[in-house]
Amino acid sequence: xxxxxxxxxxxxxxxxxxxxxxxxxxxxxxxxxxxxxxxxxxxxxxxxxxxxxxxxxxxxxxxxxxxxxxxxxxxxxxxxxxxxxxxxxxxxxxxxxxxxxxxxxxxxxxxxxxxxxxxxxxxxxxxxxxxxxxxxxxxxxxxxxxxxxxxxxxxxxxxxxxxxxxxxxxxxxxxxxxxxxxxxxxxxxxxxxxxxxxxxxxxxxxxxxxxxxxxxxxxxxxxxxxxxxxxxxxxxxxxxxxxxxxxxxxxxxxxxxxxxxxxxxxxxxxxxxxxxxxxxxxxxxxxxxxxxxxxxxxxxxxxxxxxxxxxxxxxxxxxxxxxxxxxxxxxxxxxxxxxxxxxxxxxxxxxxxxxxxxxxxxxxxxxxxxxxxxxxxxxxxxxxxxxxxxxxxxxxxxxxxxxxxxxxxxxxxxxxxxxxxxxxxxxxxxxxxxxxxxxxxxxxxxxxxxxxxxxxxxxxxxxxxxxxxxxxxxx
Amino acid sequence: xxxxxxxxxxxxxxxxxxxxxxxxxxxxxxxxxxxxxxxxxxxxxxxxxxxxxxxxxxxxxxxxxxxxxxxxxxxxxxxxxxxxxxxxxxxxxxxxxxxxxxxxxxxxxxxxxxxxxxxxxxxxxxxxxxxxxxxxxxxxxxxxxxxxxxxxxxxxxxxxxxxxxxxxxxxxxxxxxxxxxxxxxxxxxxxxxxxxxxxxxxxxxxxxxxxxxxxxxxxxxxxxxxxxxxxxxxxxxxxxxxxxxxxxxxxxxxxxxx
Numbered sequence: 001x002x003x004x005x006x007x008x009x010x011x012x013x014x015x016x017x018x019x020x021x022x023x024x025x026x027x028x029x030x031x032x033x034x035x036x037x038x039x040x041x042x043x044x045x046x047x048x049x050x051x052x053x054x055x056x057x058x059x060x061x062x063x064x065x066x067x068x069x070x071x072x073x074x075x076x077x078x079x080x081x082x083x084x085x086x087x088x089x090x091x092x093x094x095x096x097x098x099x100x101x102x103x104x105x106x107x108x109x110x111x112x113x114x115x116x117x118x119x120x121x122x123x124x125x126x127x128x129x130x131x132x133x134x135x136x137x138x139x140x141x142x143x144x145x146x147x148x149x150x151x152x153x154x155x156x157x158x159x160x161x162x163x164x165x166x167x168x169x170x171x172x173x174x175x176x177x178x179x180x181x182x183x184x185x186x187x188x189x190x191x192x193x194x195x196x197x198x199x200x201x202x203x204x205x206x207x208x209x210x211x212x213x214x215x216x217x218x219x220x221x222x223x224x225x226x227x228x229x230x231x232x233x234x235x236x237x238x239x240x241x242x243x244x245x246x247x248x249x250x251x252x253x254x255x256x257x258x259x260x261x262x263x264x265x266x267x268x269x270x271x272x273x274x275x276x277x278x279x280x281x282x283x284x285x286x287x288x289x290x291x292x293x294x295x296x297x298x299x300x301x302x303x304x305x306x307x308x309x310x311x312x313x314x315x316x317x318x319x320x321x322x323x324x325x326x327x328x329x330x331x332x333x334x335x336x337x338x339x340x341x342x343x344x345x346x347x348x349x350x351x352x353x354x355x356x357x358x359x360x361x362x363x364x365x366x367x368x369x370x371x372x373x374x375x376x377x378x379x380x381x382x383x384x385x386x387x388x389x390x391x392x393x394x395x396x397x398x399x400x401x402x403x404x405x406x407x408x409x410x411x412x413x414x415x416x417x418x419x420x421x422x423x424x425x426x427x428x429x430x431x432x433x434x435x436x437x438x439x440x441x442x443x444x445x446x447x448x449x450x451x452x453x454x455x456x457x458x459x460x461x462x463x464x465x466x467x468x469x470x471x472x473x474x475x
Numbered sequence: 476x477x478x479x480x481x482x483x484x485x486x487x488x489x490x491x492x493x494x495x496x497x498x499x500x501x502x503x504x505x506x507x508x509x510x511x512x513x514x515x516x517x518x519x520x521x522x523x524x525x526x527x528x529x530x531x532x533x534x535x536x537x538x539x540x541x542x543x544x545x546x547x548x549x550x551x552x553x554x555x556x557x558x559x560x561x562x563x564x565x566x567x568x569x570x571x572x573x574x575x576x577x578x579x580x581x582x583x584x585x586x587x588x589x590x591x592x593x594x595x596x597x598x599x600x601x602x603x604x605x606x607x608x609x610x611x612x613x614x615x616x617x618x619x620x621x622x623x624x625x626x627x628x629x630x631x632x633x634x635x636x637x638x639x640x641x642x643x644x645x646x647x648x649x650x651x652x653x654x655x656x657x658x659x660x661x662x663x664x665x666x667x668x669x670x671x672x673x674x675x676x677x678x679x680x681x682x683x684x685x686x687x688x689x690x691x692x693x694x695x696x697x698x699x700x701x702x703x704x705x706x707x708x709x710x711x712x713x714x715x716x717x718x719x720x721x722x723x724x725x726x727x728x729x730x731x732x733x
Contacts, residue, residue: 012664016666325652325655325674326664326671329671330667362663362664363664363667364657364660365655365658365660365671366620366658366660367620367624368620368621368624368625369620369624369651382571385529388530388531389533392531392532392533397532401531401659405531405533405536406533408527408528409525409539411522412525412528412540412543413539413540415519415520415547416520418522419519419522422494425495426495426496434731435730437725437728437729437731445662446665447661447663447665448661448662448668451666451704452669452672452700452704453699453703454696455496455728457497460498461495462493462494462498462501463489463494463519466498467519
C-alpha cells in the first residue's frame with residue numbers, strides 16, 4: 001500500500017465532502033462507543049484489569065528478547081517454525097517461500113493488520129498466487145481494491161448500498177436480479193462464496209492477537225469463525241505477527257482478552273477465541289500439516305527504550321479510533337496508510353518516518369479521549385506531541401508556523417512588551433469589531449473564518465484595565 | 476491554606492485569550508475569588524503559559540516561557556486560571572516539561588501543587604458551596620477537554636451553577652466531546668475543526684438552552700463563532716461570568732444591544 005499520509009489535508013477534505021462516508025461514520029457511536037460504555041459499566045474491576053494488563057505488557061517488553069526466544073523454542077518443540085523478519089520485504093519473501101514449497105495456488109486469509117503492513121496480498125498476487133480475504137470486511141475492501149479504514153472494522157467507511165454494488169459487480173456468476181438489500185443477505189452470499197475458497201485453499205494465513213511464550217501458541221479472536229476455517233483446512237497455517245504481540249503465559253493473554261473485546265466491540269468476549277499450537281499431531285483428526293510464524297519487526301525494536309516504547313503495548317482494539325473526533329470526522333482512509341486514528345498518528349511516523357507521516361500527529365486537538373479509553377493506558381497525546389517535537393527540532397514543520405511560534409515565544413517571555421502589543425491589538429480589533437461583535441474574515445486566519453466567525457475582543461486588555469484600576473485606587 | 480486568619484494570597488493567571496479578547500472573564504474571576512475570601516493579585520509579569528509552543532513541538536520555547544511563569548508566580552499561596560487548558564499546562568505539563576532538569580523540576584512541581592482551574596479551586600479548595608448570582612433562563616455546559624480529562628473538572632461547575640437563581644441547567648448530548656478547537660488545530664486543520672464544532676453546535680441547539688457555558692475561552696470563541704456563523708440566537712458565556720453575576724454586557728461574539 002503506497003502511503004498518502006502526506007496528503008492528509010486533501011484526503012480529509014475529500015472525506016468531509018463524501019456523503020456515503022459521512023453517513024457510514026455515524027455508525028461508530030451505536031456500533032462501538034455505546035456498547036463499550038455499557039460493558040465497562042458492568043465490570044467493577046475495569047481499572048484494576050487495566051493496571052494488570054499494563055504491567056503484563058511492560059514486563060513482556062522489558063524482557064522481549066527472552067520471551068521471543070522462549071516462544072520460538074516452544075513453537076519448535078511442537079513442530080512449528082518461526083521466521084524472524086526485519087522488514088516487510090523479508091516477511092513477504094518468507095511467506096512466498098512457504099507457499100512455493102507447497103506449490104500453493106490459492107491462499108485464504110484471516111484478518112491481519114501485519115498483512116496490511118506487508119501488503120502481502122499484492123505481493124502474492126504479483127507472484128501468481130491468489131489471496132482470498134475471509135473476514136467479511138476485509139473481503140469487501142479486497143474486491144473493491146481498497147485499503148482498510150479501521151483496524152477492526154476495515155469497511156466501516158462504506159454504506160451497505162456500496163457493498164451491494166460491489167457484490168453485484170464481482171459475483172457475476174449469481175442471478176443479477178437477486179435481492180441484496182440488507183446485511184444478512186450480503187453476509188449469506190459472501191459465506192456461500194467463501195465456503196468454496198476455504199476448501200480449495202492450499203495455505204491459510206492469519207494474524208495473531210497474542211503469541212504465548214510458555215506454550216509457543218498464537219491466539220486470534222474473530223466474530224465470524226473465518227479464522228478457524230482459514231487455519232485448520234489448508235495444508236499450512238502461516239501466522240503473521242509483529243514481535244510485540246508476545247506475552248509470557250496463557251493466563252496473561254486471558255487477562256488482556258477481558259479488556260480487548262470490551263474495548264473493541266463492546267462484547268464480553270469475542271465469539272471465537274482460537275489458540276493454535278503447532279501443526280496437526282498424529283492423533284488430531286484435522287489441522288494444518290505445517291505451522292509457521294512470520295515474526296515481523298519492521299521498525300518496532302527501534303522504539304524500545306525511546307519515548308515511543310509505550311506504543312508497543314497497543315492491543316489493536318481500536319477504542320482510540322472510535323472515540324476520536326478527528327477520526328469520526330474524516331474516517332480512516334484520510335490517514336493515508338494502514339493505521340489510522342490516534343494509534344496510527346503515533347505508530348505510522350514510527351514505521352514510515354515523520355517526513356511521510358508528519359501530518360498525522362499534528363491533526364489532533366489533544367482532547368485526550370483516546371488516552372482515557374485506551375485499555376492499555378497508552379499516553380497517545382503525549383507521544384503525538386513527541387512527534388511534533390521531533391518534527392520541530394528537525395525543521396520539518398512549516399516555516400510560517402515556526403516563525404509564528406518563535407515570535408510568540410519571544411513576546412511571551414517579555415511580558416511588558418507583550419502587554420503593550422496586546423493592548424494595541426485589543427483596541428484595534430475591538431474598534432473594528434465593535435459594530436457586529438465579530439469578524440467574518442480576518443487576515444491570516446482564513447482557516448478559522450472560512451467557516452466560523454471570530455468573536456471580537458471587548459476593546460481593552462485585562463492587564464491595562466487592571467493597571468488603570470489599581471493606579472487610580474492608589475497605594 | 477495559609478496559617479492563621481490571613482486571607483490566602485491568590486495570583487490570577489489571566490490567560491492570553493482572556494487578556495486580549497474578554498477581560499470581563501478575568502474580572503469575574505477576581506470577584507468570585509474575593510467573595511470566596513481570597514486576596515487577589517494579577518502579577519503584571521505574565522503573558523502566556525506556553526501551551527501553543529509546547530503543543531507545536533517547540534519544547535525549548537515552551538520551557539523558556541514556563542521558566543518565566545514559574546518565577547513570576549513564586550510566593551503566592553495559589554495560582555488560579557479561568558481555564559482548564561492553561562491550568563492543566565501549569566499543573567500537569569510543566570513538571571513533565573522539566574522532568575530532565577532536577578532544579579527546575581522541583582520548582583515546577585511546587586508551582587503545580589499550588590495551581591488550580593478557577594471553578595474547581597472555588598469548590599475544592601475554598602469550599603464554596605454556592606454563589607450569589609442570578610441568570611434567567613436555561614443554560615447548557617460544555618466540558619472543555621483539558622479541564623475534564625487532565626484536572627477532573629466536571630461536577631464543580633454544575634454544583635455552583637445549580638446555586639445561580641433563575642438558571643436551569645439542561646445537559647446537552649456529548650457535553651464531554653471536544654468542540655474541535657485544539658488551539659492552532661482550529662486554523663491548521665480548519666475544515667476538520669469546523670466539522671467537529673458543527674456537531675457540537677447541533678447538540679447545543681438540541682438542548683434548547685438559550686445560553687452555552689464553558690470554562691475555557693478558546694472553546695467558547697470556537698463554539699460562539701460557529702453558532703454566530705450559523706445564525707443561531709444562543710448566547711455564549713464563560714462560566715465565571717455567570718457565577719459572578721456579570722453576564723450583563725454583550726455575550727461572546729455579540730455586539731451591544733444584540
